[in-house]
Amino acid sequence: MKSSRRKFIxxxxxxxxxxxxxxxxxxxxxxxxxxxxxxxxxxxxxxKAKHWGMAVFSAKFTPELIAKCRTACHTExxxxxxxxxxxxxxxxxxxxxxxxxxxxxxxxxxxxxxxxFPLLCNQCEAPMCVKVCPTQATFQRPDxxxxxxxxxxxxxxxxxxxxxFGARSFNFQDPRPFIKEFNPLxxxxxxxxxxxxxxxxxxxxxxxLPVCVEAAEGALVFGDLSDEQSDIRKxxxxxxxxxxxxxxxxSPSVYYIL
Amino acid sequence: xxxxxxxxxxxxxxxxxxxxxxxxxxxxxxxYQLTFGMQITGLNRDVSWxxxxxxxxxxxxxxxxxxxxxxxxxxxxxxxxxxxxxxGEFLAIAAxxxxxxxxxxxxxxxxxxxxxxxNPTPHSVLFWDMVVLNGYxxxxxxxGWTSLQYFKxxxxxxxxxxxxxxxxxxxxxxxxTVTAFLYAGLxxxxxFLTAIMAARFLASAFCSGPAILLLLVxxxxxxxxxxxxxxxxxxxxxxxxxxxxxxIFFFLxxxxxxxxxxxxxxxxxxxxxxxxxxxxxxxxxxxxTAVVLGLxxxxxxxxxxxxxxxxxxVTGLIMLVIASWIDKGxxxxxxxxxxxxxxxxxxxxxxxxxxxxxLMIFSLGGIVLTVLWKIAIEVRVEVEGGxxxxxxxxxxE
Numbered sequence: 275m276k277s278s279r280r281k282f283i284x285x286x287x288x289x290x291x292x293x294x295x296x297x298x299x300x301x302x303x304x305x306x307x308x309x310x311x312x313x314x315x316x317x318x319x320x321x322k323a324k325h326w327g328m329a330v331f332s333a334k335f336t337p338e339l340i341a342k343c344r345t346a347c348h349t350e351x352x353x354x355x356x357x358x359x360x361x362x363x364x365x366x367x368x369x370x371x372x373x374x375x376x377x378x379x380x381x382x383x384x385x386x387x388x389x390x391f392p393l394l395c396n397q398c399e400a401p402m403c404v405k406v407c408p409t410q411a412t413f414q415r416p417d418x419x420x421x422x423x424x425x426x427x428x429x430x431x432x433x434x435x436x437x438x439f440g441a442r443s444f445n446f447q448d449p450r451p452f453i454k455e456f457n458p459l460x461x462x463x464x465x466x467x468x469x470x471x472x473x474x475x476x477x478x479x480x481x482x483l484p485v486c487v488e489a490a491e492g493a494l495v496f497g498d499l500s501d502e503q504s505d506i507r508k509x510x511x512x513x514x515x516x517x518x519x520x521x522x523x524x525s526p527s528v529y530y531i532l
Numbered sequence: 533x534x535x536x537x538x539x540x541x542x543x544x545x546x547x548x549x550x551x552x553x554x555x556x557x558x559x560x561x562x563x564y565q566l567t568f569g570m571q572i573t574g575l576n577r578d579v580s581w582x583x584x585x586x587x588x589x590x591x592x593x594x595x596x597x598x599x600x601x602x603x604x605x606x607x608x609x610x611x612x613x614x615x616x617x618x619x620g621e622f623l624a625i626a627a628x629x630x631x632x633x634x635x636x637x638x639x640x641x642x643x644x645x646x647x648x649x650x651n652p653t654p655h656s657v658l659f660w661d662m663v664v665l666n667g668y669x670x671x672x673x674x675x676g677w678t679s680l681q682y683f684k685x686x687x688x689x690x691x692x693x694x695x696x697x698x699x700x701x702x703x704x705x706x707x708x709t710v711t712a713f714l715y716a717g718l719x720x721x722x723x724f725l726t727a728i729m730a731a732r733f734l735a736s737a738f739c740s741g742p743a744i745l746l747l748l749v750x751x752x753x754x755x756x757x758x759x760x761x762x763x764x765x766x767x768x769x770x771x772x773x774x775x776x777x778x779x780i781f782f783f784l785x786x787x788x789x790x791x792x793x794x795x796x797x798x799x800x801x802x803x804x805x806x807x808x809x810x811x812x813x814x815x816x817x818x819x820x821t822a823v824v825l826g827l828x829x830x831x832x833x834x835x836x837x838x839x840x841x842x843x844x845x846v847t848g849l850i851m852l853v854i855a856s857w858i859d860k861g862x863x864x865x866x867x868x869x870x871x872x873x874x875x876x877x878x879x880x881x882x883x884x885x886x887x888x889x890x891l892m893i894f895s896l897g898g899i900v901l902t903v904l905w906k907i908a909i910e911v912r913v914e915v916e917g918g919x920x921x922x923x924x925x926x927x928x929e
Contacts, residue, residue, distance in 0.1 A: 359576035359878055368874060375875035376797070402719060408658035409647040428647050429570075429640020432658050434580040438720025440873035444580060444640065447571040465569040466640025522719040 310459070312480045319481035323498035325399070325418040326473055327527040328484075329509045332391055334493035340367035340392050346489035347394075350474070352462045354445075354452030362443040364471040365394045365486055373530075374518060386532055392494075394486070395420065395441040395471035396518060396526030403433035403442065403470075412468075418499075418527055419473045427467040434468060438522040442470045499527060533677075533684060536910040537903045543755075547902055551895040558892020561885045562637060570640055572885045578872035579865075579880035581638070586865040587890055588634035590740070590857060591897075592711045593733060595627035595668065597741020599704035600771050606697050612767060615912070616749060616760040618683075621676035622904035623745050624704075628669040630897035637889050657713045664707045671700040676904075684911045708733045715868060723801035723867040726789075732782045733860075739775035740856035742768055743849045748901075750846060758909050769845055773833040776852055780826060783859070801867040804877065812877045815866055818858050826855035 347353070347365040354362050367390040371378050374391075401420045403412045411426035412433050434442045448465045456462075460476060463469055474484035482488075487496040497506035506529075509515075515529040565572050575582045598620040604610035605617050636642050653659045675697050682689040712730035719725065726732075746768050752758050790798040803809060805819045832848030833839050839848070872878050882890075 359578065360571060361577060363577075372874035372876060375873075405655050406657065406718075408653050408656040408662070409644075409651045410653050411647070426644070426647055426651070427641065428644045430635075430638070430658060431580045431640070432656070432714075434577075435715075435721065435869075436718050438718075438873055440578065443577055444575075445569070446573075446575070447569040464641075468640075519720070524719065 312459075316480040321478045321481055321483075323417050324500035325498065325527065326397065326478075327418070327497065327499035327506055327529065328394075328397075328473075328487070329495040329506050329513075329515060329529045329531060330392060331493045331495070331509075331513075331531050332389060333385070333532070334490075335367075335390060335392055337367060337390050339490060339493060340365075340390055343392060343486040343489045343494075346485045347471070349455050350457055350477075350485040351460050351472075352449075352453050352457055353469075354449035355454055356447075356449070356452050360444075360446040362445065362449060362469065364443075364469070365392065367391065368393050374516070376519060376521065377516070391530065392486075392490075393439075393441070393518075394528065395473075396439055396524070396528045397471075397473055398524035398526050400523065400525050402436035402438065402522075402524055406432045406436040408432065415475070419475050419478075420470075421472050421475055422469060424461065424463050424467050424469065429466040429468065431468060438519050438524060439526075442468050444468050533680065533907050533911060536907045540906060544902070544906060548899060551898045551902065555892050555895040555899070558888045558890075558895065561888040562892060564885060565637070565889060566642075572883060574881050574883045574886060576878055576880060578874075578878035579869040581865055581869065582880055583861075583865075583882035583886050583890060584634045584638035586861045587893070588631050588638070589711060589733075589864065590861040591627045591631045591634070592665070592708055593737030593860065594741040594744055595624045595631065595665075596704040596708040596734070596737045597745065598624035598672065599701050600738055600742045600768070600775075601745075602697055602704070603701050604767075606694065606701065610767070612761055612764040616745075616764050616768070618676055618680055618908045619749060619752075619760075619905060620742075620745055621672045621679075622908060623741075623748070623901060624672045625669065625676065625904060626897045626901035627741075628665055628672070629900050630893050631665060632669075633893035633896055634890070637893065657710060657717065661707075661710050661714060664703065664710050668700065668703050668707050671696055671703055675700055680908060680911055684915060686915065705734065708737050715864075720873055721868045722795075722797040723864070726786060728782055728785060732779070732786075735775055735779040735782050736856050736860055739772050739779050740853055740860075742772045742775070743852050743856075746772065747846065747849050747853070750842065752905070752909070756909060758912070765845075766840055769833065769839050769849075772849070772852070773830070773839065776826070776830060776833065776856075779856065780830075800871050800875070804870050805863050805867045809871065809877050812870075812879055814879060814881060815863065818862055822855045822858035822863070825851040826859070829855060 344363075344365045344367070348355070348363075351364060353364050356362055370382070370386055370389060370391060373393060397418060397420050399418065401412075401414055404410075404414050404420060407413075408430060409426050409428055411423045411428070412420065413423070414420050429444065431444055434444060445463055445465045445467055450462050453462060474482070474486075477484060483496055484494075487494045495506045495509045497504040499506060501507060509531065510529055513531040515531045517526040517529055520526075561572075573582065573584075601613045601617045601620040605613045636645065639645065648659060648662055675693055678693050679689050679697075682693075709730040712733040715721070715724035716726060716729035746765065749760055749765070753760070787802065790802055800809070804812070805815045807813075808816050829848045829851035831838075832844050832851070838844045866880060869880070870877055
């Protein structure tokens with residue numbers, strides 16, 4: 275913390291002298307990584323879609339790959355590493371039974387039964403969390419991404435009660451001391467607000483794919499569900515896929531190929 | 533009339549001081565929570581609402597229950613309730629104050645609370661709950677205070693008070709219906725997802741709320757000699773008994789639907805509460821206590837000769853209040869969040885700070901109630917004569 279603060283002050287001073295003038299200084303702590311800052315040109319190359327979705331080739335996932343994606347996601351988004359029942363998680367792994375509690379029989383294919391499934395926010399088409407939020411701190415973008423304004427959230431946790439997938443975490447304490455590697459390109463949160471996966475909206479804006487998709491090396495396919503020609507539609511056309519708890523009526527945008 | 537709250541017996545001041553001390557103690561714990569965040573509670577990622585929201589829900593019921601006096605009085609001209617009605621309205625005020633308190637301590641960023649007003653969101657039930665609760669608070673303050681003022685001046689209350697009182701009857705149903713809708717519309721929570729939730733809430737409110745009121749009134753009669761009239765007491769006891777029967781009946785409907793249909797999601801919360809899952813049996817003794825006390829209370833309340841004896845009535849009412857509190861103030865929320873969305877069990881139990889902060893709010897409610905009832909009784913004593921010192925008259929009981 276201390277060294278990053280010193281770096282920040284140093285770089286802020288440099289930026290103030292005008293050297294960082296071409297950079298987007300409004301990103302708050304960003305001067306600490308002045309070299310990697312996105313430029314206006316990057317934002318012109320932003321990825322666009324009618325409805326973003328994700329297909330998970332679950333057979334390709336090992337616990338190691340899940341851990342890799344999880345680390346990539348949690349580092350990108352400054353997700354604190356808190357142990358126990360008050361943990362914060364955007365991306366994690368769970369058994370078939372935990373992932374699809376309404377879909378399991380007595381006798382299952384062994385490879386599926388013992389598989390770990392990567393879980394994240396389902397970015398539902400009809401998100402309950404958006405419906406229940408009393409301040410519109412959780413909202414849905416026209417491209418389907420369900421996002422949060424961490425500064426508007428009052429911490430009522432109604433969205434956590436509304437989400438049928440346990441995709442949301444609440445900051446029971448100040449998360450900042452638990453952030454191992456600080457990424458100045460994404461805001462940290464304060465205590466008392468809820469957070470969750472945002473489909474890397476901040477990366478899509480500068481033309482990059484979500485960080486978990488990059489880390490998964492082909493096991494996650496990301497794309498426009500409304501575009502018949504997209505990779506994700508191709509993957510879903512060629513493979514049988516299910517969604518978590520379809521009976522909850524929220525219509526997830528994340529598909530699991532078994 | 534406020535001046536009546538400023539003069540009182542040592543017992544009055546003693547009560548207020550005692551409640552104030554508990555409140556201060558709880559305030560310390562609240563500051564602790566404000567400093568360190570909600571990590572000091574037993575809440576977790578899976579059981580994200582707990583003791584605070586459960587108390588809120590129970591007290592919305594207590595607030596709504598004033599309608600059990602207001603409705604017979606204004607709709608059916610049941611004048612026997614005339615002495616008790618102001619106490620019911622003032623209890624509702626204290627209950628709503630506690631409800632709002634429990635919301636304030638439950639949210640993670642209370643200083644941002646007004647975001648709910650800055651960004652009104654009609655598709656969120658919480659927005660409507662805020663509207664109806666605050667509306668109900670003001671209705672009761674206006675109706676209660678004005679009626680008392682006119683009573684003091686020996687005048688008939690103006691017509692608009694009666695209109696507002698009638699509005700408050702419908703409003704009372706709305707506060708508990710909207711509170712039930714907070715839960716009943718959530719697709720992932722099987723224990724909440726039931727069309728009968730609002731009806732269950734109302735039934736439970738209409739037995740537990742008047743039971744608390746009646747217990748307090750009987751206590752008041754003992755302390756001050758204020759007598760609401762035996763007829764009114766008997767009638768309210770009958771209302772409570774019917775409501776409790778309906779409350780238990782509605783609960784059994786849930787049990788039937790869950791177990792006859794054999795739907796795993798619907799059975800799981802009931803199994804967790806009454807039998808435990810995966811060795812997690814924390815709730816089991818509580819829930820069976822509620823069953824025994826709930827059914828037991830009916831043994832005291834249903835037979836008229838027993839119900840009309842004060843000690844038996846008090847016993848039955850206490851049993852009823854404990855049973856309904858376990859059902860709604862513990863079981864409802866914990867059952868709703870267990871099993872969690874992954875069909876596993878995450879155990880929740882309130883921590884000491886959580887309970888102390890809750891005590892702070894209960895004390896606040898106690899202070900509001902004591903002051904308001906003091907005013908109401910002093911006004912009655914002033915108008916009808918009687919004993920001003922608030923010491924029981926020698927003839928009483």
